[in-house]
Amino acid sequence: MKKLLLFFFSLYSFALLAQTKVSGVVIDEAGIPVAFANIIFKGSSEGTITNDDGVFYMESDNTYETLQVSFVGYETKDIFLDKKVNYEMKVVLAEGGEQLKEVVVYFGKQSKKNNPAIDILRKIWERKRSNGVKHYKQYNYDKYEKVEFDLNTIDSALIKSKIFKGLEFVFQDLDTSRITGKTYLPIFLNETFSKVYGDNLKGEEKEELLGTKNSGFSNNQALTAFVEDLYSDYDIYNNYLKFFDKSFTSPLSKTGIDVYNYVLADSSFIDNKWCYNIIYYPRRKNELTFKGNFWVNDSTYAIKKINLEVTKSANINWVKEIYIEQDFEVVNDSVFLLKRDYMLSDFSLNKKEESKGVYGKRTTVYNNYVFDEYKDPKFYKNLSNQFNSGIVEQDSIFWKNNRLEALNKDESGVYKLLDTLRTVPKFKSIYNIASILGSGYVEIDKWNLDLGNIYSVFGYNEAEGIRTRLGARTYFGQNDPWRIEAYTAYGFDDHKFKHGISGKFLLDKKSRLIVSGGNRRDIEQLGLSLTATTDVLGRSVASSSLVSVGSNDRLTNINLSTFQIEAEPLNNLVFKVGGSLRSLSSALPDAFSLDYLDPESPTGISSELKQFDFNTTLIYTPGKRTIGYGVERRNINDNYSTLFLSYTKGVKDFLESDFDYEKIQFSYTQPWQIGGFGRLLSTVELGKTFGEVPLGLLNVIPGNQTLFSIYGTFPNLDFYEFVTDTYASVHLEQNFNGRIFSRIPIIKKWNLREIIGLRGVWGDLSDENILINSPTNIPLQAPNSKMYWEYSFGVGNIFKILRIDFNFRGNYLESPEARPFSVTGSFGFNF
Known part of the structure; x- marks a missing residue:
């Protein structure tokens, strides 16, 4: 903002077009500003009300000769306007208001009983x-x-x-x-x-x-x-x-x-x-x-x-x-x-x-x-x-x-x-700088190319050390029927180049038939969400965290190729069908192992997984509004629900794929405007994996070892602390928008906002999946004896941009490395 x-x-x-203009301040006999005083051009329905400081401004295309000022508990005052423009007026109201014709005026703080205004309101x-x-x-x-x-x-x-x-x-x-x-x-x-x-x-x-x-x-x-x-x-x-x-x-x-x-x-x-x-x-x-x-x-x-x-x-x-x-x-x-x-x-x-x-x-x-x-x-x-x-x-x-x-x-x-x-060079320069800061991309018009995202140029993690990334995308206009995007990155500790490239093509505007595909070879922190991503350019904040809690070394080498067809036959109802081929291996094998039992391996153990999946997805977002009609659109609201249903089928031996398995996942996210009590955001997720699969294909309960507040994760869980093949989770976050703090005299002027969170997950891991993953060097456990839960209290709008959350672990405190308490935060320009 x-x-x-x-x-x-x-x-x-x-x-200057208006015929009558007035401005000034309304005060009482003691010189105290009168807030919410009624200002009206006499004989009309054109009026306004003074602000908290008693200040008013009003104008009209009509010509008026008298300004009337009134407020409950004060005498009504008529002021003759001797000219069309009357600025910096000082209006003093005397106490002891008169009863207006045909209405009854109540003084001071208005009663809810025997008040004719409220009787009218009920009608x-x-x-x-x-x-x-x-x-x-x-x-x-x-x-x-x-x-x-x-x-x-x-x-x-x-x-x-x-x-x-x-x-x-x-x-x-x-x-x-x-x-x-x-x-x-x-x-x-x-x-x-x-x-x-x-x-x-x-x-x-x-x-x-x-x-x-x-x-x-x-x-x-x-x-x-x-x-x-x-x-x-x-x-x-x-x-x-x-x-x-x-x-x-x-x-x-x-x-x-x-x-x-x-x-x-x-x-x-x-x-x-x-x-x-x-x-x-x-x-x-x-x-x-x-x-x-x-x-x-x-x-x-x-x-x-x-x-x-x-x-x-x-x-x-x-x-x-x-x-x-x-x-x-x-x-x-x-x-x-x-x-x-x-x-x-x-x-x-x-x-x-x-x-x-x-x-x-x-x-x-x-x-x-x-x-x-x-x-x-x-x-x-x-x-x-x-x-x-x-x-x-x-x-x-x-x-x-x-x-x-x-x-x-x-x-x-x-x-x-x-x-x-548009023809003035200086204006174009100002516009270009603002556009870069807003979008994160540098526009190269003569090449129809954008360079960026500028906010992802630098990063850091324990596998790569300092990391740099440069990217670009085609951009002919905001409604391009196709777009290609790519990046390259380099880690100064592992001395390796990484890359990602994707393309999207809109074949039919009416049904929004889109064909897309790409490849990514990079290092990623997996397990930040229960649903596996097929975004070949996406990257979680945890993958480049400068500051983390504990050992943030459970990173994965990923080589992901995807192909997908999607269509939107009805507004906000999207169907996707596609396939993905991925190879996974640990980026730091000494600290984090993806090893699993493999009878076909000479040693009986494999450290790398290669898997082809066929996937179908349905996404329904009732109430969602977007802008643009090209291959990429921009959302213009966030008060819509999201229903997500996915079926994944792993096909063994196809393209040297390692496993046959099936996975069903469902999630439902709903924002709720709870009247004057603010906004509640809720998410329910369910999932089940059928078959024996290694750690890279199981469902990791999303922990969070960063210092950032990330909705949908559990900030007091380490990465891979809980692993499941069957799960059910719920996340609730209520932002009261200052309703409570506004009633506390000492802090009400600070405009702070209170946020509370409650989240829980139950999951299970079969004996077969525990056995196949026995070679891994991290303990595998699921929250199956009881639901794991956390709660948090947050304070938002600190200096208008900062939010701090205090997170508490509700159970599973037996582990010596369990984190019972954490502090996370986020920055943002929010209204």
């Missing part, structure tokens, strides 16, 4: 399923969306800085945000137009993308995927709204009365509908909540207008502001439909008012609703991912006819600005 923010600091544009809960498109059997509508990124808080010092020398032309026109009042420069704009169909009786929905238009860094797949994940759809009537992988309590939630204060503040006609105005603000700081207000109809209890603003104290990183507006239109006397949705996020390295950052803005407009138009069930089947269609950008005539909201002057200028910037 930090890299992305640094990447955006390169450019900027300005034009909203009762009616929410009968409002919107859910009121009808079927529906379809047009959907237009534009996503924009802007650099903000531009001042003269930034304009004159060295980084923008030669790029001064981008500052010729700067605009001001109507939400924050900050100057900004648009640098990225993406438009889409689609048709949405739904059937409430069958629970089906389909979106057909009809056109796209990109500016800015449109060929940067990482940025585009980030934007798509950032602005996922949400429904304000849901109990929780997911933004930045976190669940915020909706002000319309049934649990809202536990985290929000509600005040019935006003009532008025809006579009000929009598509505109540309710102000809400959080009861406690540091929780994932909003402040704002909404207008609700007095008969249908449907929302007419709502705005939501995340409080600065909310436990979220790199985001200073989140502001949301939604407007609904009245279709008839009983149904309100979403008409316009606007969301603004202010990304910044810190939350200081003067800090520079990047705006991310999404505007979605809905129109041409049609209801109860039946579609055959086949219409919704085989739902193609909207980003797989490969639709080319539409021309200006298409957008003239389908753009549901006109671009303003600054948005229109983005296309021209970026075309110009």
